[in-house]
Amino acid sequence: MGAGETRQESMRVLVADDEPRILDLFTEILAPTDDILGGLDGLGGVGPAGDQTFELTLCRQGEEAVEAFRVAARENRPYAVAFIDVRMPPGRGGLAAAEEIRAIDPGVQIVVVTAFTDVDPLTIARRVPPIDKLLYIQKPFHPQEILQFATSLCAKWRAERDFKGLKGRLETLVYERTAALAAANRKLTREIDERERVTQLIESAKREWEGIFDSVQDLVVVIDRDHTVRRLNLAMAHRLGLTPRDVVGRPCAFVFDDEGKPGEISDAVLTMTDGRYHSKELSVPRLRGEFLITASPLTHADDAPLATVFVAHDVTERKNLERRLLQSQKMEAIGTLAGGIAHDFNNILGIIMGFAEMIEGEAAPDTPLSRRVGHILSASRRARDLVLQILSFSRQNDEQANRLHVGPLVKETLKLIRATVPIAVEIRDVIRPGRDAVLAEPSQIQQIIMNLCGNAAHAMRETGGLLEVGLEELPAAACPLPAESGPSQCLHLWVRDTGPGIPADIIERVFDPFFTTKKPGEGTGMGLSVAHGVVRKYKGEIKVKNVAGGGALFDVYLPLAPDAAGGGDAPAAALADPARGRARVLLVDDEQALAEIGRELLESLGYKATALTDSRQALALLRERPGEFDLLITDQNMPGLAGAELAKAALAARPDLPVLMLTGFSETMSPEAARAIGIRELLLKPVLRRDLAAAIEAALAGKK
Template sequence: MAVVSHWLTRYVVAAILVMIAFFSRHALMHIIGGELTPFITFFPIVMVVALVLGLGPGIFASAIAAMMSAYYIFPPVGQLRYGETSYIYNIIVFIGMSMLMCLFAWLYERIRLRVSHLEAEHAADKVRRENLEGLVNDRTAELEEKNRKLVEEIAERERTEAEKRKVEAQLAQTQRIEALDRFAGGIAHDLNNILYPIIIDLEGLLEDEPKGTARSDILDQILKAAYRQRDLVKKILSFSRRSEQVLEPVHFRVLLEDAINFLRSSLPRTIEIQLHINTQSDVVMGDPVQIQQIIINLCQNAADAYASQKGTIEIRLANTHIQPLYAYQGMRAGDYLKLTVKDTGTGMKPEVMARVFEPFFTTKGIGKGTGMGLSIVHGIVKGHGGAVTVESEEGKGSLFTVYLPVWHESEYQRQVYHGESAPQVKGSEKILLVDDEEFIISSLKRTLASSGYRVVALTDGHEALKEFRDHPDEFDLVIADLTMPGMTGIELARKILEIRSDIPFILSTGYNNIISRQEAESFGIRELLLKPTGAQELRNAVRSALETRY
């Protein structure tokens, strides 16, 4: 290591050190009283110079030491004897040894510097390696955190997508069922219009026919077939939520337990029913008969899922709260009763599950099902302001969930329905009868005329309004169909009541989704008659409406 940077200074320092060594030799010789070889005097200095000041100053110091040894140390002292071999030999040996010492010192320094450099590089590598390991660990931790967040984000996105697909599927199913709802309502309306005169005329014919005759039996069989058709239409109306409902506060638990007791006696004993109830409030605003129909239909469907007629139906009833974000199928946010019916039967494929609430859709064999059970459940639940969902996996079973809003007394507005029939007596009053269907008009007119009433039958609302406007005091009652071209029954009722507010008005309809009894009463309509009625029900409604005049 050269501690002196300037080259001239290093050479001057080298010469000074050699001179100091020379004078130190003389001083030591006086002290010890004898001779000292030049090697002991100069070699350490030459090595120190070479180590400290570098190879050049070391060689320079060797040359000076050789010259001083040749003149002052090698005999004869004070003379230069270049002709003598021993003299030259001494000088060469001295110079060679000095140069060798310089070379050794230089090599040592080079090796030391190299080792120091390598150690420094190793230390630097170690630091870099530690820093790199730290960076790698930090980066690894950062990547692991990002990877964790990415996994969570992917999982959340998959959950969101799954929820989105579920909501879209529910929406598509709801829209499809709503379309079927409208379609079923239209069919029911047309069927009711067809059944209306058939039932009334058959009842009239049976009244005139002696009992026990072949003709009477034939008419009775036809009438029973018409009644069966009417019951089927009622099922369709239950699906489309257009059937008459008697809503009242009911304890769902009581209805559930009664239905379960009935099912235990009707289902095979190999099918076990497990009931779990955990509710604080079980009161709902509903139709007791229809609510029990929901329970029975779902349990019957679960029982049918067991091909071997052996298994378990698990029924649970609990309270739940639906948040606005999770409200679906027209549900409002709020408190609900949650009824679940679970089986571990055959389950359903996705394409079957997508159509399970459609009317007349069934996977059962011929004669084993009408395909109306679950569609009726859907219609009843929707009619009660709730929702029904299904989860199923082929081979593992199905889970049906029904949500019905919990009843709070402050929200209750009781629906009033007419119950007792009017006395079944004949009359002589004059009735204005309006319906756009000719065959309905003729049947109703014949039935009412047979009861003593005078009937003016018209098929156009405008014509009926003109007839009433011309003779307002001649009529005692008006009967009109709800859905007529040109002028609806409601419009006709409003205009007639403007002319004469005390005239009783009966509105007849194939389904009551357009207007309820309360709405009809708000227009001044006395009775809402649902097709297809029988002859006696028609007479009772007429008599009841006429008696309200007094």
């Protein structure tokens, strides 16, 4: 009877997964009760093909699966295939179950199915040998994959079972032929028929395994003993951009080495062809990625070496995640360091700026002393802004974005840059007429300009050249802004140099954190990364390219700010002198110098000031004489009793007492948290005399 006239036997398949929906999915795929999947897009015809049917056993735990195999062994009703999930809490898991199942039934085909696992395929293969009866598939999977695996593996299992039976029968025939020569012709005929049938089964299984081999997404190549390509799968051929026929017979270097760099990678690969199992991570530019390459020896039946099978698993994404994690850890370390420095540094600046402002107030105008103190205050303000920039970058603080005209900022920044670049570098600004207002922080836009210009100047430090910084308004159609910005006109800022340009093999990496081509001590690799982060924060775009004739060009595109109400930007109001007050102020700061300068500053503003360095003593004074003070000014970070706790206790004793808080840096105190306590305003040290006077005046007037 022909193969098309008989119904194939129902094959036993076991599925072990702790998720009921996965078990239901396997049931719908392999043993559907109706055609419920037939009408879904992409799932038509998922049910068992032809006459093949499956008898399913569903298990929720690995222990259930092991027990099912024990029962099957006792009843002599073996399973052909077992689909086992790796993790099935709260049990021991799929790998332990697979090991016991393999011990019970060495012939079963095991498919390890999982969404994620910290056990790599090599470990799975070592724990659940042999490899030819073990497959690995990762969720999510397509139903057709499961059906294909079940059908082909059952066919393979059936072929192996039949082959074993045939082998036994053939041995019996040979034995009987010596005792019964009369039946030799009939037995020989049956043997030939059986051999033909087995050959057909083997060829069919071979074709199915070839299909499975080519469906593996890892890159697989078989290297002969003479170091030439014996075979490769479609994934490897596609990565090379060729057909398998174009690669077979080529040397190993053709697969792993870039053109013109023979032996760069292939030498390391060929060290794994010594007949042992190997695993090594390699970056392979020819295959455009980083790979975990495993080598497995392929031998003849007599264990004579035949070839080596290399499987390259792409770990590029994993390595990128590891690099991003390392970057995150570095940034966390920078943030911790910056926070620790900021508090003490701002306190020091507060002392310098406070006494400098007092000297400035006492110095006669237009005198050398007045001019020198002005320079001290200007440098101190720059130091204060630098601390804010470090904190902003390391902590990713959300600063208030204000309307900012970039043209004047560019000119001001170029004045600073001119003092730092080599004299052989000419600086030219090209600021074209048009709108130049964006919503941003001046310090961060200045950071972009200084980082880009510093990079350009470094490229021309030996040869000299031209550094051009330009600014222009662009229509919306010419603005390559990100989608989240929406259609908008933009401000185009560019920085161009006439240096050697950026090598093509690294131009895509120049914005990566900590990537630098500078020598140790010349740079950290953070400049362009910081610029990129600031631009993206303001929903802009930054691009880089090499310029014909030499040099590099950085283009920055930022959305223009909406026109100000009233048709333009109002001129800045002239700053008035601080108002003089008559209130009684209690100042608390654990730094003796800051308490002293604070008291003198308050007295210079006309206030009656009492300065204390012990917050607990200040609280006792407030409780003893609550009506003696009109205002409390307290530092936040103080030993014994922090400023926030002092403010709470003071307001409990006298709810109408205005409170101002000063801090050099605090991760725990924000303006919102301060207002929630009842504090009128949180001021960041160092505080200028004018800013302190305005805050006191507002607090005493009852303004929040």
